[in-house]
Amino acid sequence: AQSVTQLDSHVSVSEGTPVLLRCNYSSSYSPSLFWYVQHPNKGPQLLLKYTSAATLVKGINGFEAEFKKSETSFHLTKPSAHMSDAAEYFCVVTPSFYNQGGKLIFGQGTELSVKP
Amino acid sequence: DAGVIQSPRHEVTEMGQEVTLRCKPISGHDYLFWYRQTMMRGLELLIYFNNNVPIDDSGMPEDRFSAKMPNASFSTLKIQPSEPRDSAVYFCASRRAVSTEQYFGPGTRLTVT
Numbered sequence: 122a123q124s125v126t127q128l129d130s131h132v133s134v135s136e137g138t139p140v141l142l143r144c145n146y147s148s149s150y151s152p153s154l155f156w157y158v159q160h161p162n163k164g165p166q167l168l169l170k171y172t173s174a175a176t177l178v179k180g181i182n183g184f185e186a187e188f189k190k191s192e193t194s195f196h197l198t199k200p201s202a203h204m205s206d207a208a209e210y211f212c213v214v215t216p217s218f219y220n221q222g223g224k225l226i227f228g229q230g231t232e233l234s235v236k237p
Numbered sequence: 238d239a240g241v242i243q244s245p246r247h248e249v250t251e252m253g254q255e256v257t258l259r260c261k262p263i264s265g266h267d268y269l270f271w272y273r274q275t276m277m278r279g280l281e282l283l284i285y286f287n288n289n290v291p292i293d294d295s296g297m298p299e300d301r302f303s304a305k306m307p308n309a310s311f312s313t314l315k316i317q318p319s320e321p322r323d324s325a326v327y328f329c330a331s332r333r334a335v336s337t338e339q340y341f342g343p344g345t346r347l348t349v350t
Contacts, residue, residue, distance in 0.1 A: 224293065
């Protein structure tokens, strides 16, 4: 079975400092992995996705993530946090795309706080 | 493009009442998903449809929950009878067959008293 584990339920950074949100995955084959962001009272929005192409994936708003098979990790980073980055972030895996309809399995989420 | 549309945005009802949540997916999208989000359980997939046909309803909590998709532009999630533990935010999402990206609606916040 496929699953993701987000290692931190809450991360707090100061504006202008780097962001690191950690995610480990479990999969019996090369998975498709995503990061979604959810702002208050909104639905989740795709931030970036990895689908077995380049291991370093760039997303919106300056975020990027690196797929490391040897470490089964897919950590999300950003060089410099902005106040508008404060939100809930979800690491997501999808089972075999062609057999499961591309349904998403969400991690428990990491709440990112950004201090002025 | 208006995105995924959900109604109502908020619903407050008493235990035992029937609740119907509505979703209009993005035009041209072949898949439709219903999710539930709670503090305790996070985001859970309830059911999904492909070309209006239910494919996997293994996430539906119990027989009180039912979902339909009578046509490509409309789906409902019904709870009958509702219970306080059904209180949650319910999201609808859709995607094209050739894409992995799901587009989420703004959600319906359900409170059952």
